[in-house]
Amino acid sequence: MSFADLGLSDELLRAVTDAGYTEPTPIQRQAIPSVLMGKDLVGIAQTGTGKTAAFVLPMIDILGEGRTRALMPRSLILEPTRELAAQVAENFEKYGTHHKLSMALLIGGVQMGDQVKALEKGVDVLIATPGRLMDLFGRGKILLTGCNLLVIDEADRMLDMGFIPDIEEICTKLPKQRQTLLFSATMPPVIKKLADKFLNDPKRIEVARPATTNTNITQRIVETTSMKKRETLRQLLEADNVQTAIIFCNRKTTVRELNKSLQRHRFRSAEIHGDMEQPQRLAELDRFKKGDVNILVASDVAARGLDIKGVSHVFNFDAPWHPDDYVHRIGRTGRGGATGTAYTLVAPDDAENIANIEKLTGHKIERVRLKNPAPAAEGDEVREEAPRGRRRKAEDEKKPARGKKAEPKREETRRDEPRREEPRREEFRRESRDEQPRRDRGRDRRRDERDDGPDDGWNGPIPDFLNYTLAAE
DNA sequence: AAAAAAC
Numbered sequence: 001m002s003f004a005d006l007g008l009s010d011e012l013l014r015a016v017t018d019a020g021y022t023e024p025t026p027i028q029r030q031a032i033p034s035v036l037m038g039k040d041l042v043g044i045a046q047t048g049t050g051k052t053a054a055f056v057l058p059m060i061d062i063l064g065e066g067r068t069r070a071l072m073p074r075s076l077i078l079e080p081t082r083e084l085a086a087q088v089a090e091n092f093e094k095y096g097t098h099h100k101l102s103m104a105l106l107i108g109g110v111q112m113g114d115q116v117k118a119l120e121k122g123v124d125v126l127i128a129t130p131g132r133l134m135d136l137f138g139r140g141k142i143l144l145t146g147c148n149l150l151v152i153d154e155a156d157r158m159l160d161m162g163f164i165p166d167i168e169e170i171c172t173k174l175p176k177q178r179q180t181l182l183f184s185a186t187m188p189p190v191i192k193k194l195a196d197k198f199l200n201d202p203k204r205i206e207v208a209r210p211a212t213t214n215t216n217i218t219q220r221i222v223e224t225t226s227m228k229k230r231e232t233l234r235q236l237l238e239a240d241n242v243q244t245a246i247i248f249c250n251r252k253t254t255v256r257e258l259n260k261s262l263q264r265h266r267f268r269s270a271e272i273h274g275d276m277e278q279p280q281r282l283a284e285l286d287r288f289k290k291g292d293v294n295i296l297v298a299s300d301v302a303a304r305g306l307d308i309k310g311v312s313h314v315f316n317f318d319a320p321w322h323p324d325d326y327v328h329r330i331g332r333t334g335r336g337g338a339t340g341t342a343y344t345l346v347a348p349d350d351a352e353n354i355a356n357i358e359k360l361t362g363h364k365i366e367r368v369r370l371k372n373p374a375p376a377a378e379g380d381e382v383r384e385e386a387p388r389g390r391r392r393k394a395e396d397e398k399k400p401a402r403g404k405k406a407e408p409k410r411e412e413t414r415r416d417e418p419r420r421e422e423p424r425r426e427e428f429r430r431e432s433r434d435e436q437p438r439r440d441r442g443r444d445r446r447r448d449e450r451d452d453g454p455d456d457g458w459n460g461p462i463p464d465f466l467n468y469t470l471a472a473e
Numbered sequence: 474a475a476a477a478a479a480c
Binding site: 080081082107108109112129130131132133134135136138157160161162163166250251252273274299300301303318320321322325 | 475476
């Protein structure tokens with residue numbers, strides 16, 4: 001079956017072809033014809049299944065057909081996060097190139113002026129997060145009485161974020177006679193009730209069972225300690241041919257610190273979390289999408305729904321609190337039929353979260369051990385410009401005196417080890433580290449070593465995983 | 474325990 005069999009217009013088919021798509025995904029096959037017929041729809045689908053196009057494509061044709069001069073918005077799409085809303089807007093632009101539809105992206109964190117101007121001119125589609133939409137509504141800037149097409153996307157996430165009362169209120173402001181599409185990865189009772197209340201005899205389609213993880217994602221657990229996490233991560237980044245990676249942390253502060261640490265180690269990384277200004281958030285995401293950086297350190301703001309091509313690896317720097325989030329996080333890789341790898345770093349503190357994840361997904365994740373963590377990062381440092389190298393060496397020599405016996409052995413291993421990782425590392429490391437003033441570098445450096453502590457907290461004999469490659473246990 | 478979302 002091809003897109004042409006789904007009842008879409010020729011202009012739209014052209015845009016789809018131009019975007020490089022030939023075959024609809026299961027959810028698109030099932031959803032598009034029924035949306036075109038004006039039916040309500042409940043779609044149980046994870047992101048990465050082509051869900052967005054499943055509603056954007058038919059919407060473009062519906063809006064393109066009955067097109068009068070839009071004075072009031074004619075359709076509304078609700079998204080839980082600002083980035084997702086922006087992403088849906090991009091989809092409208094991509095597929096709507098041959099239609100003259102107007103849209104407004106109504107999200108918080110950015111000035112209202114442009115959004116209000118767009119609303120005054122009249123738009124065909126509103127793409128919004130609930131907070132800003134309610135805000136604008138409260139200020140009398142939006143009339144929703146012309147919105148006879150509503151999409152509630154990521155409904156279960158809206159629930160998690162406490163948006164359901166807002167959604168209900170928004171629903172009451174829309175005309176009763178309308179078409180409503182609701183998408184959710186899971187169907188908890190509250191969402192079921194919401195669907196019963198606001199949808200009319202919906203068609204129900206389900207393309208991936210909730211809590212099922214994509215089979216083209218290789219999942220691994222790497223056991224480590226909280227002290228060793230950064231070092232372990234760096235080795236994985238270097239050892240496993242990582243091209244593009246998203247690294248998830250549980251806390252915003254961890255995101256910030258880890259990103260700084262990676263940059264100090266000359267990785268090309270960016271960060272995204274909710275404490276950043278919105279323009280900055282979008283800019284960082286954009287740098288990652290464009291390939292200016294190949295590593296994105298993120299909070300769970302990026303866990304769901306973000307569709308970024310070619311993400312080869314997902315790392316969980318922390319095991320997520322909620323097992324659902326694990327499924328969403330690793331779903332950022334292995335998209336569109338590609339293969340992907342997901343590593344979860346597990347310190348003793350993370351063990352309980354892992355148990356819950358394995359219970360949810362119903363399968364035990366393979367444990368792997370890192371062999372010989374030391375040489376990669378430290379060898380690199382010795383190779384640095386002279387002052388740092390000397391400092392570094394002096395510190396190394398201090399270690400044995402403090403009764404740490406790991407260092408000398410590492411020296412040997414380092415010399416013996418062929419350095420075949422080098423060229424690869426250059427691919428994703430920063431060219432120059434001269435981005436911060438010198439004094440800061442020194443301070444951060446020390447801080448980093450305290451946090452990372454190559455060997456702080458480690459007194460035991462050298463464990464068997466001190467060898468270079470990855471191996472299944 | 475965290476994160477997200479309006480000002």
